[in-house]
Amino acid sequence: MTFDFERKQRIAIIGGGPGGYEAALAGAQLGADVTLVESTGVGGSAVLTDVVPSKTLIATADAARAIDDAGDLGVQFYARGESGAPLKPEVAINLLAINKRILALAGQQSEDLRARLIEEGVRIISGHGRLAGEDAVVVSTGPGGTDFDRIEADTIIVSVGASPRELPAARPDGERxxxxxxxxxxxxxxxxxxxxxxxxxxxxxxxxxxxxxxxxxxxxxxxxxxxxxxxxxxxxxxxxxxxxxxxxxxxxxxxxxxxxxxxxxxxxxxxxxxxxxxxxxxxGSVPNTAGLGLEEAGVQMSESGHVLVNRVGRTSVSHIYAVGDCTSLVPLASVSSMLGRTAVFHAMGDAVIPFSEHKIAANIFTSPEIATVGWTQHADAVVHKLPLAENARAKMMGVKDGFVKLFARAGSGTVIGGVVVAPKASELIFPIAIAVDRRLTVDQVARVFTAYPSLAGSITDAARAMHGVNLRGF
Structure with a gap:
C-alpha cells in the first residue's frame, strides 16, 4: 500500500508491546494518523511483567553475586563484634524491596513510553481491541466490554504478544x-x-x-x-x-x-x-490471538494459533500485519521492535529490508550471559573458540568462565556467526552482529582497534587467529 498524500494514512495497532510501540512511533514520524489500542499499558507484558522486570531481577542477583565473589579479588567485608574481633557479615536479600523496585521501574518505563507516543501525536485507547472485518478495529473500553470504539483503518497491525503456557496438571495459583x-x-x-x-x-x-x-x-x-x-x-x-x-x-x-x-x-x-x-x-508460551477476529478477516493462522507472516510482517490479508510473539517468527523483543518498524515502512511505501533470521543478535541473561548471532551451525564454516580466561581484562575481573567463538565461511573468510559467553555478553555481541550484517571478513574484523585491556579484545584476537581463511580455506 502506498502513501496517500491527499489524506493521512490511518493505522490501527492492537497491542502496545515492543512491536506495537515501535510501529506507532514509526507511523507517527512518517505522518500517519496512528491509533494504538492497549489493554494493560504501553510496553505490554515485555515492559510490565516479562523482559524489563526479569532483567531487573537478574541485575540485582548479579550484584549480590558480585559481593560474594569480591573476596576472590581481595575485597573483604567485616564488621566488629562486641569484643572488637572482626565478624564476616552475611549478604541479606530483601525480596520485598527488590520486587517493589522492579515493579516501580517497569511502571515508570511504561509511562515514559506512553509519554513519547503522545508527544509524537499517537492516539492511545485503553481497552481490548479486535478486528471488525478487514478494515476496522473495535475496542471494548467499558467494564464488562459494554462500551465500544470503532476505528476505521487503512492498515492494521496486530501485536498482542503471548502468555505463559499452562499445563492442566500444574495450574499456577500465584502462591506456590x-x-x-x-x-x-x-x-x-x-x-x-x-x-x-x-x-x-x-x-x-x-x-x-x-x-x-x-x-x-x-x-x-x-x-x-x-x-x-x-x-x-x-x-x-x-x-x-x-x-x-x-x-x-x-x-x-x-x-x-x-x-x-x-x-x-x-x-x-x-x-x-x-x-x-x-x-x-x-x-513455553501461547499467542494471545484467540477472539481477535483474525480468522474471520481471512488471516491465515498456524495450528498453534500463531499468525503466519512474511519477512515484512505482512499476513495473508495485504493490509493487515502482525509482529511480535503472536507471530510465527522468533519470539524476541528486539525482533518485534524491528518488525514493527518494518511493517509500517512497508505499508506506507517506504524502503524496507526484509527480516532475516540469521542476522538476529540474541542474549540469554544468565550468569554468565550467552549471546549469539548469525549462523552458529553451518557445514561450510570454519570455527575458532577462544577461552575468556586467556583475556587480560577477564583475569583482572576474576572471570573464570566463558569464551568467544567466531564462525567464518571457508574460502572467503566472511564472518557468518558468533557466540559469546561472558559477563555483559549482550554488549559484546554487537561488533560481531555488525560483522555478520555487513559481511565483513575475519581479516577486516582483526584490523579494527580495540582498547587494551578489554573483553572486546577477545573478538579481534579470535579473528586474528583465523587469518588466512579468506586466502586458502581450511
Whole structure:
C-alpha cells in the first residue's frame, strides 16, 4: 500500500508491546494518523511483567553475586563484634524491596513510553481491541466490554504478544505454583525453588534465584540446559550451575505439580517426586490471538494459533500485519521492535529490508550471559573458540568462565556467526552482529582497534587467529 498524500494514512495497532510501540512511533514520524489500542499499558507484558522486570531481577542477583565473589579479588567485608574481633557479615536479600523496585521501574518505563507516543501525536485507547472485518478495529473500553470504539483503518497491525503456557496438571495459583508473570509477588526468597523447563526463561530465573540464595532444582526434559543453543555455551552454564549448588535433572518430565500448603511436590514421569517450597512453570508460551477476529478477516493462522507472516510482517490479508510473539517468527523483543518498524515502512511505501533470521543478535541473561548471532551451525564454516580466561581484562575481573567463538565461511573468510559467553555478553555481541550484517571478513574484523585491556579484545584476537581463511580455506 502506498502513501496517500491527499489524506493521512490511518493505522490501527492492537497491542502496545515492543512491536506495537515501535510501529506507532514509526507511523507517527512518517505522518500517519496512528491509533494504538492497549489493554494493560504501553510496553505490554515485555515492559510490565516479562523482559524489563526479569532483567531487573537478574541485575540485582548479579550484584549480590558480585559481593560474594569480591573476596576472590581481595575485597573483604567485616564488621566488629562486641569484643572488637572482626565478624564476616552475611549478604541479606530483601525480596520485598527488590520486587517493589522492579515493579516501580517497569511502571515508570511504561509511562515514559506512553509519554513519547503522545508527544509524537499517537492516539492511545485503553481497552481490548479486535478486528471488525478487514478494515476496522473495535475496542471494548467499558467494564464488562459494554462500551465500544470503532476505528476505521487503512492498515492494521496486530501485536498482542503471548502468555505463559499452562499445563492442566500444574495450574499456577500465584502462591506456590507460579508463572514468570507471578514471580514478583513473593515476600521472601524461596527456600527451594523448583524450575520446570530449561529453556531461556527457566535458565534465567534458575540462575537469578541461585545467586539470590535459593536452593534451586532445574527440571529439564532434554539432555542439556538451553536445548537448541550452542552446546559449548550450554556446557559452560551447566558447570556454573552445578558449582553454585543447583540440582540439574536432565531427561526428566514433570507430570504433575501440587501445592501442599506448606510447599510443592513435583511428580516426574519416571515415578519419582521432588519437594520444594515453590515451583516456577517455564514451559513455553501461547499467542494471545484467540477472539481477535483474525480468522474471520481471512488471516491465515498456524495450528498453534500463531499468525503466519512474511519477512515484512505482512499476513495473508495485504493490509493487515502482525509482529511480535503472536507471530510465527522468533519470539524476541528486539525482533518485534524491528518488525514493527518494518511493517509500517512497508505499508506506507517506504524502503524496507526484509527480516532475516540469521542476522538476529540474541542474549540469554544468565550468569554468565550467552549471546549469539548469525549462523552458529553451518557445514561450510570454519570455527575458532577462544577461552575468556586467556583475556587480560577477564583475569583482572576474576572471570573464570566463558569464551568467544567466531564462525567464518571457508574460502572467503566472511564472518557468518558468533557466540559469546561472558559477563555483559549482550554488549559484546554487537561488533560481531555488525560483522555478520555487513559481511565483513575475519581479516577486516582483526584490523579494527580495540582498547587494551578489554573483553572486546577477545573478538579481534579470535579473528586474528583465523587469518588466512579468506586466502586458502581450511
Amino acid at each position: 505454583v507460579l508463572t514468570w508473570k507471578q514471580m514478583y509477588n513473593m515476600p521472601s526468597v524461596p527456600e527451594h525453588l523448583i524450575v520446570v523447563g530449561s529453556g531461556v526463561t527457566g535458565a534465567e530465573f534458575a540462575s537469578a534465584y541461585m545467586n539470590l540464595g535459593s536452593k534451586v532444582t532445574l527440571v529439564s526434559s532434554r539432555e542439556q540446559v538451553l536445548p537448541g543453543e550452542d552446546a559449548d555455551a550450554a556446557a559452560v552454564l551447566e558447570k556454573v550451575f552445578t558449582r553454585g549448588g543447583m540440582t540439574l535433572l536432565a531427561k526428566s518430565r514433570a507430570e504433575r505439580v501440587e501445592n501442599t500448603g506448606e510447599g510443592v511436590v513435583v511428580a516426574l514421569s519416571d515415578g519419582s517426586t521432588v519437594e520444594g517450597s515453590h515451583c516456577l512453570m517455564a514451559v
